[in-house]
Amino acid sequence: MLGHTRVTIRDGGPADAVGGVVPRWVALPESVEEISVVLGACADADLAVTPAGGRTKLCWANPPERLDVLLDLSAMREVLEHVAGDLVVRVQAGIPVARLAETLAGAGQELALDVPFPEATIGGTLAAPSPGPRAFRYGNARDLLIGVTVVLSDGTIARAGGKVVKNVAGYDLGKLFTGSYGTLGVIAEATFRLHPLPADRRWLTFECEGWEDAGELLRSQLEPSAVEIDHPAEGLTTLAALFEGPAARDRAEAAREVLGGGEVRAEAPSWWGRPPGLPLASLRCHVPPHVPEGVSVRGSLATGVYLAAGAADLDAWRSRLPADARLVGLAGEFTGDRWGPIPSLPLMRRVKERFDPERRMSPGRLAGGV
Amino acid sequence: MTVFDRLEAIFPPDRVITDPVRLRTYECDGLTYHRATPMVVVLPETAEEVAATVRVCAEFGVPFVARGSGTGLSGGALPRSDGVLIVTSRMRRILSVDLDRRQAVVEPGVTNLAITEAVRDRGYYYAPDPSSQQICSIGGNVAENSGGAHCLKYGFTVNHVQALEIVTPDGDVIEISEDDFGYDLLGAFVGSEGTLGIATKITVRLMRAPEAVTTLLAAFEGIEAGGQAVTSIIAAGIVPAAIEMMDALAIEAAEAAVACGYPADAGAVLIVELDGPASEVEAQLAEVIAICVATGSFEQRVAASADERAKIWKGRKSAFAAVGRISPAYIVQDGVVPRTCLGEVLAGIDALQEEFGIRVANVFHAGDGNLHPLVLFDDAAPGEGERAEVVSGRILDLCITHGGSITGEHGVGVDKARYMPRMFTDADLDTMQRVRCAFDPGGRSNPGKVFPTPRLCGEVPRVRKGSPGEIF
Numbered sequence: 001m002l003g004h005t006r007v008t009i010r011d012g013g014p015a016d017a018v019g020g021v022v023p024r025w026v027a028l029p030e031s032v033e034e035i036s037v038v039l040g041a042c043a044d045a046d047l048a049v050t051p052a053g054g055r056t057k058l059c060w061a062n063p064p065e066r067l068d069v070l071l072d073l074s075a076m077r078e079v080l081e082h083v084a085g086d087l088v089v090r091v092q093a094g095i096p097v098a099r100l101a102e103t104l105a106g107a108g109q110e111l112a113l114d115v116p117f118p119e120a121t122i123g124g125t126l127a128a129p130s131p132g133p134r135a136f137r138y139g140n141a142r143d144l145l146i147g148v149t150v151v152l153s154d155g156t157i158a159r160a161g162g163k164v165v166k167n168v169a170g171y172d173l174g175k176l177f178t179g180s181y182g183t184l185g186v187i188a189e190a191t192f193r194l195h196p197l198p199a200d201r202r203w204l205t206f207e208c209e210g211w212e213d214a215g216e217l218l219r220s221q222l223e224p225s226a227v228e229i230d231h232p233a234e235g236l237t238t239l240a241a242l243f244e245g246p247a248a249r250d251r252a253e254a255a256r257e258v259l260g261g262g263e264v265r266a267e268a269p270s271w272w273g274r275p276p277g278l279p280l281a282s283l284r285c286h287v288p289p290h291v292p293e294g295v296s297v298r299g300s301l302a303t304g305v306y307l308a309a310g311a312a313d314l315d316a317w318r319s320r321l322p323a324d325a326r327l328v329g330l331a332g333e334f335t336g337d338r339w340g341p342i343p344s345l346p347l348m349r350r351v352k353e354r355f356d357p358e359r360r361m362s363p364g365r366l367a368g369g370v
Numbered sequence: 371m372t373v374f375d376r377l378e379a380i381f382p383p384d385r386v387i388t389d390p391v392r393l394r395t396y397e398c399d400g401l402t403y404h405r406a407t408p409m410v411v412v413l414p415e416t417a418e419e420v421a422a423t424v425r426v427c428a429e430f431g432v433p434f435v436a437r438g439s440g441t442g443l444s445g446g447a448l449p450r451s452d453g454v455l456i457v458t459s460r461m462r463r464i465l466s467v468d469l470d471r472r473q474a475v476v477e478p479g480v481t482n483l484a485i486t487e488a489v490r491d492r493g494y495y496y497a498p499d500p501s502s503q504q505i506c507s508i509g510g511n512v513a514e515n516s517g518g519a520h521c522l523k524y525g526f527t528v529n530h531v532q533a534l535e536i537v538t539p540d541g542d543v544i545e546i547s548e549d550d551f552g553y554d555l556l557g558a559f560v561g562s563e564g565t566l567g568i569a570t571k572i573t574v575r576l577m578r579a580p581e582a583v584t585t586l587l588a589a590f591e592g593i594e595a596g597g598q599a600v601t602s603i604i605a606a607g608i609v610p611a612a613i614e615m616m617d618a619l620a621i622e623a624a625e626a627a628v629a630c631g632y633p634a635d636a637g638a639v640l641i642v643e644l645d646g647p648a649s650e651v652e653a654q655l656a657e658v659i660a661i662c663v664a665t666g667s668f669e670q671r672v673a674a675s676a677d678e679r680a681k682i683w684k685g686r687k688s689a690f691a692a693v694g695r696i697s698p699a700y701i702v703q704d705g706v707v708p709r710t711c712l713g714e715v716l717a718g719i720d721a722l723q724e725e726f727g728i729r730v731a732n733v734f735h736a737g738d739g740n741l742h743p744l745v746l747f748d749d750a751a752p753g754e755g756e757r758a759e760v761v762s763g764r765i766l767d768l769c770i771t772h773g774g775s776i777t778g779e780h781g782v783g784v785d786k787a788r789y790m791p792r793m794f795t796d797a798d799l800d801t802m803q804r805v806r807c808a809f810d811p812g813g814r815s816n817p818g819k820v821f822p823t824p825r826l827c828g829e830v831p832r833v834r835k836g837s838p839g840e841i842f
Binding site: 056086139163164167169171173175215219251284286326337342350 | 473528605775798805
């Protein structure tokens with residue numbers, strides 16, 4: 001127990017490791033204030049902290065340079081406010097995305113985010129985002145986030161944004177913390193804009209020999225919510241497009257005409273939105289990319305954002321991609337540079353210095369020691 | 371060497387303005403009651419000229435302010451009399467358009483509408499559409515995170531910008547992109563109102579034009595019934611491209627100004643625009659009309675052509691200027707409330723009108739609760755301007771107490787900086803200041819905007835070497 005508070009603390013073990021680094025303790029705060037108390041105490045004792053939610057991506061990116069306390073947010077899993085008429089929800093960061101989806105479905109609404117692991121939490125989805133198929137239509141986590149409560153390394157509790165969708169007052173700290181991998185502070189609560197659940201969903205799947213061009217489909221006015229490709233290391237490539245809305249079936253059928261074949265189903269293909277395996281890399285490339293032998297790629301032909309599995313030598317692959325493509329090693333063993341070029345890294349370093357000058361928050365999880 | 375000498379070495383004579391008469395052209399933006407004459411104005415044509423200017427400012431410790439078309443409504447581009455005004459109006463090239471990637475790269479002085487005009491005939495458009503889109507610059511849109519009527523469905527500038535080349539307050543040219551792994555610096559920069567640097571190249575997302583667009587004008591006896599229709603449309607799971615509402619006073623003004631021909635006896639009109647695949651739009655239109663009728667609409671008009679649609683929008687888009695026909699002066703407000711609180715807040719605004727004897731015309735983006743109350747006053751009548759100012763501030767208080775925001779799209783600028791502490795705590799504002807200090811430790815980039823009191827950044831604290839104590 002933490003002396004003067006009621007925050008639950010236990011000893012850390014191998015199951016609590018972040019990228020192989022085992023914390024000495026695990027703290028289980030139950031409120032924003034308790035997070036603040038823990039971080040304040042850690043500041044006094046110069047303890048390094050990494051926040052965790054569903055623990056689905058703790059092995060992604062770099063391991064922390066040091067780690068004393070794993071701040072486990074799994075006790076903070078409440079829906080704090082859901083005003084259906086406003087299409088807005090405010091939640092604690094430790095709520096699993098799947099659990100939130102159940103609550104919202106009761107009101108005929110959804111948070112239009114596809115996450116790769118069902119047990120992922122909202123906080124983890126913001127701190128370590130992974131673009132899902134429908135990002136093409138609805139945007140990514142940062143596009144749906146409208147308000148945030150964060151706790152900084154010195155225990156400061158700060159809020160930005162709010163609970164209205166349209167709001168330009170002050171800096172958007174929520175966006176800044178998106179993709180921060182726990183290096184700026186702890187995301188404690190988040191507020192999102194919601195969407196009505198579509199009346200119907202249909203997937204058109206189309207098998208092809210190689211890397212298929214979905215240009216015709218994207219140039220059409222059928223407005224797919226997602227256009228995904230599954231390019232396995234061996235075997236046929238599949239293209240799949242999702243249509244949402246009362247006329248989803250008609251639009252999927254019309255898309256079948258455009259592609260000249262395929263099958264319309266009411267269920268997603270089994271690979272839809274799932275990471276293809278290990279070692280896992282994030283690929284951003286706006287033209288059909290070169291794919292090395294033995295590598296599988298899944299992702300969006302519409303946004304050019306993919307996940308790739310089976311490539312360990314990222315430097316070699318990078319040399320075959322356009323200069324503006326980005327290939328980053330997420331999880332697994334890589335030879336050479338896992339990050340590749342990040343032009344804004346100098347600014348990220350400066351932000352890190354201002355938010356966490358003593359380098360206690362997940363230090364080194366990101367590129368360049370950030 | 372002075373700042374002037376240095377700038378004159380960078381720019382040809384016709385692109386450095388020091389003549390007091392010409393300088394006065396730039397003394398305000400769209401918020402005309404804040405004015406300051408800049409020390410000097412420069413008109414760069416390249417990012418390198420912007421960077422060189424900013425480096426001169428850094429060397430001499432002089433503030434700078436960026437300005438696009440000067441249409442902002444919060445004084446974000448208000449110059450500093452001790453600073454350099456960097457006007458981007460000569461940086462107006464569309465550098466590339468790639469429809470396969472659905473992307474355009476433009477310079478900051480390009481107007482919002484020019485992007486759409488460059489690709490419209492090929493069936494694409496740029497979605498954010500502030501009312502000033504014919505003249506406002508995309509650089510200004512980036513600074514303000516501009517919205518527009520259609521952001522209900524399509525989002526704001528921040529949702530449509532994919533990468534930026536920026537000149538940092540130190541004068542470095544850096545690219546920030548959604549493709550960068552790590553902090554979303556792009557998301558932090560868009561909407562920072564020129565306080566983190568100047569965007570010199572902007573990559574925007576282009577969208578395929580929808581197959582069908584339909585616009586409905588529905589007339590109601592009053593605001594309350596119109597608001598009920600909005601609630602019911604949203605509850606039915608429909609996300610229109612836009613839902614706009616005007617009250618009787620705003621309708622009267624628009625009629626006087628542009629003869630928009632809205633139903634004469636309407637106490638409120640609702641404009642609902644639906645777009646998307648034709649099959650979806652058709653089904654939704656029938657549902658929206660049924661909802662309007664059920665909530666008391668006594669007349670509905672559906673635009674049958676692009677001309678008719680333009681006519682319906684004409685009244686709405688001219689509303690701000692139109693109130694000039696019914697009032698000598700007015701304040702445009704920009705508060706936001708949760709949609710479900712619209713009725714209560716509008717009743718509160720009514721009560722304020724009574725209490726202060728000040729008329730308020732209501733025009734708003736009803737779909738997302740963004741109110742644009744136009745607070746009308748006679749600047750010749752003693753005390754009326756002050757009373758209007760009080761009413762305007764009280765409206766913001768109403769928005770804040772209902773969980774809303776002091777600005778939905780016009781920005782904080784110089785106009786609302788003093789209201790920021792009503793919406794945010796000191797800890798919130800200090801945390802935002804850390805972002806400011808990371809980008810602009812010298813506080814030279816558009817100082818005095820957004821935040822109420824200037825805060826000094828100080829040095830980055832040195833790393834403390836402590837030993838873990840036995841606290842657990």
